[in-house]
Amino acid sequence: MNIVENFDLFAPRLINKQELLSSGHRACSGCAEVLAVRLMAKALGENTVIASATGCMEIVSSMFPTTAWQVPWVHVAFENAASVASGIEAGLKALRKKGKIDDRYIKVVGMGGDGATMDIGFQALSGAMERGHDMIYVCFDNEAYMNTGIQRSSGTPMGASTTTAPAGKVSMGQKTWKKNMPEIMVAHEIPYVATVCPSYPLDFIRKMEKAKSIKGPSYIHCFSVCPTGWRAPSQTAVSMGRMAVETGVFPLFEVENGHYRVSPDMPKKLKPIRDYFKPQGRFRHLTNEEIDPIQERVTIEYKKLMEKAKFL
Amino acid sequence: MTLKTWRELPIGCVVSEPGSASEYHTGSWRSQRPIWDNTKCIKCGICYVFCPEGCVQQGEDGFFMANMDYCKGCGICSHECWPRAIKMIEEG
Amino acid sequence: MGKRVGMEVAVAVAEAVGLCNIDMAAVYPITPQSHIAEHLSDLVADGKIDAEFVTVESEHSAMSAVIGASGTGARSYTATSSQGLMYMHELLPIASAMRLPITMAIANRAVSGPLNILNDHSDIMPQRDSGWISIFVENGQEAIDMSIIAFKIAEHKDVMLPVNINIDGFQLTHMVEPFEMPTQEEVNQFLPPFIPHATLHPARPVTMGAFAMSDYFTEIMKAKDEAIKNSKKVILKVWDEWGRLFGRNYKPVETYKTDDADILLLTMGSMGETAQMAIDELRVKGTKAGLVKLRLWRPFPFDELKAVVKNTKKLIVTDRAVSFGGPGGPVFSEIKSALYAETQRPLIYNYIYGLGGRDVTVKDFTGMFEKVLADTGNQAADTYEFWGVRE
Numbered sequence: 001m002n003i004v005e006n007f008d009l010f011a012p013r014l015i016n017k018q019e020l021l022s023s024g025h026r027a028c029s030g031c032a033e034v035l036a037v038r039l040m041a042k043a044l045g046e047n048t049v050i051a052s053a054t055g056c057m058e059i060v061s062s063m064f065p066t067t068a069w070q071v072p073w074v075h076v077a078f079e080n081a082a083s084v085a086s087g088i089e090a091g092l093k094a095l096r097k098k099g100k101i102d103d104r105y106i107k108v109v110g111m112g113g114d115g116a117t118m119d120i121g122f123q124a125l126s127g128a129m130e131r132g133h134d135m136i137y138v139c140f141d142n143e144a145y146m147n148t149g150i151q152r153s154s155g156t157p158m159g160a161s162t163t164t165a166p167a168g169k170v171s172m173g174q175k176t177w178k179k180n181m182p183e184i185m186v187a188h189e190i191p192y193v194a195t196v197c198p199s200y201p202l203d204f205i206r207k208m209e210k211a212k213s214i215k216g217p218s219y220i221h222c223f224s225v226c227p228t229g230w231r232a233p234s235q236t237a238v239s240m241g242r243m244a245v246e247t248g249v250f251p252l253f254e255v256e257n258g259h260y261r262v263s264p265d266m267p268k269k270l271k272p273i274r275d276y277f278k279p280q281g282r283f284r285h286l287t288n289e290e291i292d293p294i295q296e297r298v299t300i301e302y303k304k305l306m307e308k309a310k311f312l
Numbered sequence: 313m314t315l316k317t318w319r320e321l322p323i324g325c326v327v328s329e330p331g332s333a334s335e336y337h338t339g340s341w342r343s344q345r346p347i348w349d350n351t352k353c354i355k356c357g358i359c360y361v362f363c364p365e366g367c368v369q370q371g372e373d374g375f376f377m378a379n380m381d382y383c384k385g386c387g388i389c390s391h392e393c394w395p396r397a398i399k400m401i402e403e404g
Numbered sequence: 405m406g407k408r409v410g411m412e413v414a415v416a417v418a419e420a421v422g423l424c425n426i427d428m429a430a431v432y433p434i435t436p437q438s439h440i441a442e443h444l445s446d447l448v449a450d451g452k453i454d455a456e457f458v459t460v461e462s463e464h465s466a467m468s469a470v471i472g473a474s475g476t477g478a479r480s481y482t483a484t485s486s487q488g489l490m491y492m493h494e495l496l497p498i499a500s501a502m503r504l505p506i507t508m509a510i511a512n513r514a515v516s517g518p519l520n521i522l523n524d525h526s527d528i529m530p531q532r533d534s535g536w537i538s539i540f541v542e543n544g545q546e547a548i549d550m551s552i553i554a555f556k557i558a559e560h561k562d563v564m565l566p567v568n569i570n571i572d573g574f575q576l577t578h579m580v581e582p583f584e585m586p587t588q589e590e591v592n593q594f595l596p597p598f599i600p601h602a603t604l605h606p607a608r609p610v611t612m613g614a615f616a617m618s619d620y621f622t623e624i625m626k627a628k629d630e631a632i633k634n635s636k637k638v639i640l641k642v643w644d645e646w647g648r649l650f651g652r653n654y655k656p657v658e659t660y661k662t663d664d665a666d667i668l669l670l671t672m673g674s675m676g677e678t679a680q681m682a683i684d685e686l687r688v689k690g691t692k693a694g695l696v697k698l699r700l701w702r703p704f705p706f707d708e709l710k711a712v713v714k715n716t717k718k719l720i721v722t723d724r725a726v727s728f729g730g731p732g733g734p735v736f737s738e739i740k741s742a743l744y745a746e747t748q749r750p751l752i753y754n755y756i757y758g759l760g761g762r763d764v765t766v767k768d769f770t771g772m773f774e775k776v777l778a779d780t781g782n783q784a785a786d787t788y789e790f791w792g793v794r795e
Contacts, residue, residue, distance in 0.1 A: 015357075019366045022331035023382035024338060027364060030386030035364040049604045051472060059615045061333065064325055065316065067611035068333035072604040075613035076471050076498055083465035087430060087472025087480070088604055090456035094427035094478050098454060101477070101605060124468065127461030201361050227386075235387030235400075238362050318623040318630070323564055324503035325624055326602040327611040 015205065016042040025068040026060040030234025032241055033057060033140045033224035036198040037111070040138060040222075043208035046071060047104055049088055053081035053112030053121055056147045057140060078112075079120040082128035082137055085110030089133045107136065107212050114141040114155030118179050129188045129217045136211045136218050139181060142226035150229040154179040157249070158294050160282040162229075167285040177297065185219040186255050192218035194254035199225075199241030200265050203252055210254070223250040231281020243276040248302040253309065260309040273298055334382075338365065342385035344400045350375045352397035359389035359398060406584035406650070413544040414439035414577040416585065417483075417509055420551040422447045423591040427478035430458040430469035435521045436573035437485040437511040444481075463488035467495040467506075474504040475612055477600035479555065482506065485573055486513035486527045493531060499566045500535030501628055502612055503601060505558030506566040508536075509551065512673065512724075513573040514760040522761020523573040525672065525724035528701075529734045535628050537567040537635055538701040542658075542676040544581035547571045549652060552591055556642050559598045563635045570701075572674040574761065586650065594649060636703045656705035657712050658697040661687060665694030667718040667773065668750070672698045672735060675722070675764060682769035693773055698735065706742050713743070718779075719750040720772050723788070724758050732788035753779075754788035768792065 020041035027034035037057055041048070049072040052058045058075045061068040076084045089108040095101045110128065112121055117139035125137055144162045145151040152165035152174055161173035185193045192214050194207040204222075211218040223244055225237045232240060244250040248270040252263035273295050277283035286294075322328065346359075359376050360368040367382035368389060378389070390398040409416070418440045421429075429448075431441035448457040456473075460466045463484050470480040484492060489510055499506055514520040515527050528538065537557060541547045547569065554567040571577055586594075602610045616624055639656070647653035660680050662668060671679045676697040686693040696712055696719075698705075713719050723733020731737045736754035743749040753776050758764040768791060 015361060019331075021366065022334045023365050023367045023379065024333035024336040025365075026336075026338070029341060029384035030388055031364050035362065035388075038364065038366050039361075046609075047606045049476075049606070062327070062611055062614040063333065063336070064614035064616040064620055065322075065327060066329070066332040066335055067327040067614060068331065069611050070330040070609055072606060072609045073611045074472070074475050074604055075615070076468060076502075077494060080464060080468035080495070083460060083468035084472035084475075086458060086460075086465075087428070087469030087474075088476055089472075090428045090430070090458050090469065091473030091476035091478035091480065092605075094454070094456045094473075095476060098427065100427075101603075102607065104606070106606060123461060124465050127465055130461075131459065198362075233387075235391035237364075237386070238388050238392050315619055316623065318626040321620075321623055321627045323601045324612065325501070325614060325616065325620075327614050328602065328608070330609045330611075 014202065016045060018042065020046065020070045021061065022068045022070060026063060027056065028228045030227045030237045032198055032237035033142050033226060034060065036140055036204070036222050036224050039198055039201055039204055040208055041071060043205040044107055044109065044212055048107050048109055049092070050109045050111060051076070051081050051084040051088055053116030054078035055113040055116055057111065057113070059147065078116055080124050081110040081112045081116060081121060082125040085135050085137070086128040086131060086133045089135050108134065110135060110137040112139060113146070114139060114143060115145045115153040118154045118181050126188065129185065129190050129219065133217055134215050136220060138220045138222055140222050140224045142224045142229060144229050146226050146229040155181070159286050159290060161285060162282070172286065172290050182219070182221045189258070190217040190219060192254070192256055195221045195223070195250065195252050197223040197241040197245055197250060197252065199238045199245065200252060203263050203265050207254060232279050236279060240279065243271070247271045247273045247276045248298050249273055249276055251302055251305055253305060260305070262306065262309045270299070270302060337381045338384050339381045342383060342403055344385040344387065344402050345380065345383065346378055346387070346389050346398045347401055348375065348377060349397045349399065352395045354395050356394070358392050358394065362388050362392050364388065406586045406590065408582065409585050410580060410582040412439060412578060412580050413547050413571065414511065415443045416544055416548050416583065417551050417571065418443035418447065419585060420548040421481055422453045423586065423588055424552055424555050424595055425479065426453065426455045426481045428456045428458065428470065428473040429481040430460045430466045430473070431483050432460050432463045432466045432488060434463070434485045434488040436513060436577045437483050437488070437509070439577065440483040440509055440511070463491040464495065467492040467499065470506050471495060471499050471502065471504055474506050475502070475604045477598065477603035477605070479598045480506050481508070483509035483511070485511040486515055489527045489531065490515055496531055496534035496536055498613070501624065503564040503631070504566060505564055505598070507554040507558050508566065508568045510568050510570050511573040511577045512570050520760040523575045524759045524761070526726070528568070528570050529725040532702065532734065535565065535632055536702065537565055537632065537639070538570065539567065540570045540672045540699055540701060541576070542674055542697060544576065544579060545583040545652065547576065548583055548585060549646065549650070549654070552586065552595065553642055553646055556595050557635070557639055560638045560642070561599070563631070563638050564601055565632055565635055570673060576674040590649065594646070632703050636705065639700065654699065655708065656700035657708040658699055659712055660695040660697070662694035662696060662712055664692055665716055666692045667720070667776065668694045668696050668713060668716045669720045669722065669769060669772070670696040670698060670735070670739065671722050672701070672724070675758065678764060678766055679769050682766045682773070685766060685770055686773055691773065691777070704738065704742065709739065709742055710746060713750055714748060716750045718753065718776055720753045720755065720776055723754060723756045726756055736788060755791040756788060757791035762792065
């Protein structure tokens with residue numbers, strides 16, 4: 001339990017006390033995504049402007065005429081958080097240069113779910129990253145379209161049962177491998193790409209702060225457990241994220257200027273993915289024969305990552 | 313809360329009261345509540361860090377408690393509490 | 405009083421926008437808009453304007469980026485055409501609901517399919533209900549003037565709405581015309597700095613684009629409707645001011661020889677000049693013909709239109725877009741409904757013409773007049789006709 005040892009020493013002193021996402025938001029009970037958003041806001045601090053895609057985090061936080069946000073925040077549409085953020089960045093840059101606003105440095109952040117990032121907003125994100133805007137894009141990946149009722153996305157993992165890729169007599173659920181979004185972002189050769197999970201808050205906050213310190217585009221892929229969509233008890237949201245990391249299903253790493261570094265939180269030996277699948281209703285239908293190739297793939301992908309991390 | 317007429321709406325429906333969502337009390341959603349046993353608490357703050365509502369606060373004595381106006385009773389604090397100082401009990 | 409210059413209209417539009425101290429522009433290339441984007445980026449590259457030029461990867465992102473920039477309080481500009489405008493469509497009502505005073509030039513072009521890069525109005529017509537102020541121009545001078553005026557209208561504290569300027573693609577954008585380009589000093593004098601109603605800045609954190617359910621949605625729509633209706637007052641005022649400063653006067657409904665006319669033709673955009681020649685020809689032959697040019701499409705100038713057509717017997721409304729399976733062209737059905745409650749109203753005829761760049765000559769207009777004059781009037785023209793279509 002190294003995480004608890006860390007906490008024993010540091011938390012909550014190391015974490016910004018200020019809540020920039022207020023209580024009263026309408027996220028489901030036990031939502032690890034809103035936890036991640038809360039931690040992100042803490043890590044980035046007040047001098048942040050956020051452009052959010054349509055999705056769970058958008059509707060739960062901005063019920064007119066109120067808002068849970070204490071930093072400037074805007075929602076425009078589903079597929080364009082990255083392009084709205086790029087416009088904000090350009091606007092602030094111009095106004096600052098012309099002396100029309102004060103001279104403080106403001107970090108612009110685009111955020112969206114897996115659907116908003118990996119599917120419908122993919123082009124806008126690619127464009128914004130390629131153009132080199134000084135911004136962070138954070139994908140809160142809960143592995144399906146949860147806001148519309150748990151439909152599959154390109155972020156849904158193989159074998160998961162969703163409402164549009166359901167398990168049935170002749171189907172094991174999702175028939176495709178999860179799109180490797182962090183690697184696609186690495187291929188954009190942006191200064192910083194990282195994977196995070198709120199189950200590892202210190203790693204999470206450190207990477208957010210790192211992204212904040214970089215002048216240029218960075219991409220953070222956040223594994224966000226959704227107890228509602230994954231059909232798991234709400235209290236397990238944090239431990240489930242930890243299981244995803246410990247099994248290698250979602251390895252924590254960062255890529256700075258092309259150099260890979262695997263998080264020290266990663267275990268020496270990965271746990272079997274069965275341990276991670278077991279408590280989740282979306283995987284319950286899978287047979288051993290169906291889990292085996294998924295295990296194999298997870299192992300291979302993790303090895304590939306470790307290989308990349310060797311070349312510093 | 314009285315609803316605004318169209319004439320009273322802010323231009324562009326801009327919400328200029330940061331954090332005003334706190335007017336809405338999500339505590340009513342709760343079916344169970346966390347109870348802290350401060351004799352077991354080591355004041356590590358893990359409950360504070362992992363609360364999705366941001367409603368766990370540290371008191372002057374260093375111990376933690378949840379604001380019941382907002383606590384949805386998810387049970388993460390209890391599940392994550394290493395010294396097992398937080399117990400979930402049924403509401404009502 | 406400005407400089408007398410001759411240049412391509414698209415380039416001149418970019419020059420005019422360059423005089424407006426914009427902070428940001430995001431434009432994606434599309435024919436026949438591209439020359440605006442190219443020349444704007446030239447101006448930025450040469451340091452002639454101090455703005456961020458964002459070369460987005462799509463029109464959807466162009467509109468998204470200007471929405472984001474406008475949200476920060478930056479004066480933001482974009483331009484597009486046809487498919488690009490259709491691609492932006494989703495975002496247009498959002499920009500107006502957020503009351504962001506973006507201005508956009510539209511080099512009007514036919515919408516696919518089939519793909520056709522030439523001029524008609526089928527791109528702007530589907531945007532009718534997006535809550536944007538929508539203005540049509542007839543020539544290069546108007547294109548320049550409106551490009552500058554648009555900022556003042558959009559950013560007026562009683563308006564705060566996006567504005568689009570419709571410039572017929574190729575037929576106008578690619579013409580080389582002589583015109584008077586206002587000087588920088590004149591524009592500075594005319595155009596005050598943009599004072600946003602709220603900004604995305606940590607000094608005063610706001611939430612924009614909040615989620616609204618049925619308890620608020622109706623009120624929000626009503627507020628937006630009232631906002632655009634009220635904008636007409638400001639539009640008239642700003643046009644008056646422009647007239648005083650530059651001697652070029654603009655009205656929501658322009659007229660040519662309408663005072664004693666028995667029969668009127670209504671056009672929008674660059675067709676006005678050709679139509680004017682047709683009127684002159686008809687007048688020589690003794691026909692009391694007149695021309696109505698609709699400049700302001702949204703907010704629709706009901707009063708001005710009614711006043712102009714009140715005493716005429718027949719009105720020919722021309723449309724450069726089709727409302728498939730509908731009551732007639734979009735302009736036609738608008739005007740018919742505008743006049744429905746009038747006790748004294750003309751018979752209205754509708755011709756759909758000039759689609760996908762089909763050439764329109766003086767003869768086409770005189771032909772329409774001949775056909776309508778020959779009608780005994782009892783048919784009441786409840787239908788529409790594709791002018792010049794091969795049967």
